[in-house]
Amino acid sequence: MKKAEHKLKYVRGSSGKKRWRRKRKLGDRLGRVPEEERKDPEELEAELEAEESERQRKQIHTERVRKIAGRFFQVVLAVLCVYTVFLIYGLMSTEYVYDENGNVVPKIVTVEEIENRDVYALLYRHYLQARGLYEDILRLDYRLSMDEESKLIATEYEELLDTVSSQTVAIDGLALDTKYGQFKTMLLEWVKTDAAVYLQNISAAILQNDSQKEEEALACRSQMYTDFLILSENMAVLGENVPGIDVSSLYEWSPENFISEVLEGVQDE
Numbered sequence: 001m002k003k004a005e006h007k008l009k010y011v012r013g014s015s016g017k018k019r020w021r022r023k024r025k026l027g028d029r030l031g032r033v034p035e036e037e038r039k040d041p042e043e044l045e046a047e048l049e050a051e052e053s054e055r056q057r058k059q060i061h062t063e064r065v066r067k068i069a070g071r072f073f074q075v076v077l078a079v080l081c082v083y084t085v086f087l088i089y090g091l092m093s094t095e096y097v098y099d100e101n102g103n104v105v106p107k108i109v110t111v112e113e114i115e116n117r118d119v120y121a122l123l124y125r126h127y128l129q130a131r132g133l134y135e136d137i138l139r140l141d142y143r144l145s146m147d148e149e150s151k152l153i154a155t156e157y158e159e160l161l162d163t164v165s166s167q168t169v170a171i172d173g174l175a176l177d178t179k180y181g182q183f184k185t186m187l188l189e190w191v192k193t194d195a196a197v198y199l200q201n202i203s204a205a206i207l208q209n210d211s212q213k214e215e216e217a218l219a220c221r222s223q224m225y226t227d228f229l230i231l232s233e234n235m236a237v238l239g240e241n242v243p244g245i246d247v248s249s250l251y252e253w254s255p256e257n258f259i260s261e262v263l264e265g266v267q268d269e
Helices: 002-031 041-093 111-145 150-172 178-208 211-240 248-252 255-268
Strands: 096-098 104-106
Touching: 111 150, 111 178, 111 211, 111 255, 150 178, 178 211, 211 248
Parallel strands: none
Antiparallel strands: 096 104
């Protein structure tokens, strides 16, 4: 019986001691002040500003990296697009022939052929300018045939003489090989003689009401027409002798087609 009482007291004593320890630990926790609360307010503010500055610096760095990466990808994409276009153009412009074994292989272009293409392209540009002058003349002739104000049209004929002068200087200044000399001479003569004389005569015939000038203008018109057809035919022949040149448009164009398809077509609308 005594042993039981002693054990009971021991248990109670042990239980009270544990509760006292828990209260002590709770008191320690309640009495513990956070380290931030013990710091000076100015020091805390400085730390907050430093943290904010660091956050902004990281944000700026991240945005800068994103911009650089975006520009890099844009450049890479542009290069790939240009390269793709270059490949497609190369495939489309490359000529293919059959070799000895019957296989399709790219045609090897010599330096001379490249030079001939460049020269032909130069001549073709001047030919197109002369043809543009001829088309302007045909427009005025068509308007004159439609009984528009003749005095006004006469001044427009004279204005085309400025185009004749500029084209004459440009064609005369071409430095070409001897084999292209004849075509250059024909082109130059058509511009500075056929077209120029016709413009002068037709304008004078209208403004001066001169029948003789009118007859001369009609003769010049016929000569201008014939010479330009010969000029176009020679341009096509030159192109046929240069590999890789398409001359189909030269055979498709004619003064009659221009009048019917362009001028009369516009008039019908």
